Amino acid sequence: MKTIAANSLPQLEFYRYLIGAVGPRPIAFASTISEEGHVNLSPFSFFNVIGSNPPMLMLSPNLNRNGHKKHTLLNLEETGEVVINIVNHDMVEQMSLSSAEFDRHVNEFQKAGFTEVASVQVRPPRVAEAPAAFECVVRQIIPTGSDPGAGTLVLVEVVVGHFRDDIFTDKGLIDPHKIDLVGRMGADWYVRANGEALFEVARPKAGIGYDALPAALRDSRILTGNDLGKLASVDALPTPDEVRSYGETQALRELGDEARTGCQYLPDVMHHRAHQLLAQQNVREAWLSLLLVTGK
Numbered sequence: 001m002k003t004i005a006a007n008s009l010p011q012l013e014f015y016r017y018l019i020g021a022v023g024p025r026p027i028a029f030a031s032t033i034s035e036e037g038h039v040n041l042s043p044f045s046f047f048n049v050i051g052s053n054p055p056m057l058m059l060s061p062n063l064n065r066n067g068h069k070k071h072t073l074l075n076l077e078e079t080g081e082v083v084i085n086i087v088n089h090d091m092v093e094q095m096s097l098s099s100a101e102f103d104r105h106v107n108e109f110q111k112a113g114f115t116e117v118a119s120v121q122v123r124p125p126r127v128a129e130a131p132a133a134f135e136c137v138v139r140q141i142i143p144t145g146s147d148p149g150a151g152t153l154v155l156v157e158v159v160v161g162h163f164r165d166d167i168f169t170d171k172g173l174i175d176p177h178k179i180d181l182v183g184r185m186g187a188d189w190y191v192r193a194n195g196e197a198l199f200e201v202a203r204p205k206a207g208i209g210y211d212a213l214p215a216a217l218r219d220s221r222i223l224t225g226n227d228l229g230k231l232a233s234v235d236a237l238p239t240p241d242e243v244r245s246y247g248e249t250q251a252l253r254e255l256g257d258e259a260r261t262g263c264q265y266l267p268d269v270m271h272h273r274a275h276q277l278l279a280q281q282n283v284r285e286a287w288l289s290l291l292l293v294t295g296k
């Protein structure tokens with residue numbers, strides 16, 4: 001383990017560790033407007049949702065290498081409005097292009113080839129190509145320092161949201177497969193939230209907890225931390241009668257016979273079985289299999 005005091009390294013070096021480890025980060029594609037009416041469009045991955053009542057987002061334009069404010073921050077201070085456009089995979093190269101250091105009054109919609117759509121309640125336009133966009137007003141601007149690289153926490157309240165029709169499930173929720181988001185990692189790396197990168201984790205009830213797992217499971221060479229997390233999330237274990245009946249099923253009797261004939265260690269066989277069942281989200285049968293070879 002590398003342990004580093006933040007102030008023992010030049011700012012840029014520790015920054016590289018920060019952005020390499022804190023990720024993937026969502027990307028706010030911020031459209032702003034200056035007092036004089038010049039439109040700006042730039043991406044910020046120091047960004048997140050921070051509250052839902054009222055709906056609040058934050059983004060942080062850092063002071064640049066010379067300690068100067070970025071154009072987005074100047075616009076936010078001047079006019080107090082922003083549209084946070086959401087970036088999907090189809091937009092990523094053009095979005096990256098817009099992050100180049102253009103002069104103050106250059107419109108990055110034009111430089112990067114995005115289409116402006118008039119907003120409903122704020123002056124900056126939104127990006128037509130974005131799968132979702134949030135019209136926001138600035139509530140607080142909090143500088144975290146005055147040196148190059150210092151952040152400026154901008155807290156904004158969402159007043160209007162726009163969501164493309166084709167990103168929804170039949171039930172009206174945003175479908176992660178359809179919205180096809182990208183996130184920012186360290187250096188020049190991005191991640192695409194699609195295909196095998198997406199998976200579900202069932203929300204736990206107040207489960208029995210890791211500390212209530214039998215030692216034989218916690219110490220298993222076969223069950224992983226994720227397996228144990230799923231096992232510990234159940235609120236009740238199968239009863240001894242249920243375990244006994246499960247052990248008497250044809251499939252389990254055959255498995256026992258196979259283990260004996262092949263001189264396999266039965267607890268290992270059952271831990272492998274449970275591991276596979278857990279991968280299929282079949283937590284109950286995994287517990288039944290494990291309890292056949294585990295004391296409480």
Ligand SMILES: Cc1cc2nc3c(=O)[nH]c(=O)nc-3n(C[C@H](O)[C@H](O)[C@H](O)COP(=O)(O)O)c2cc1C
Pocket residue numbers: 027040041042043044045046047060061062063069070071072073095096098099100101102184
């Ligand atoms: C994906 C991505 C994420 C970025 N995130 C940030 C960020 O969180 N904060 C920041 O200051 N700059 C960030 N940048 C760099 C700015 O986009 C870049 O400095 C841009 O030129 C600022 O434009 P402006 O001066 O017109 O506001 C990011 C760049 C990219 C490509």
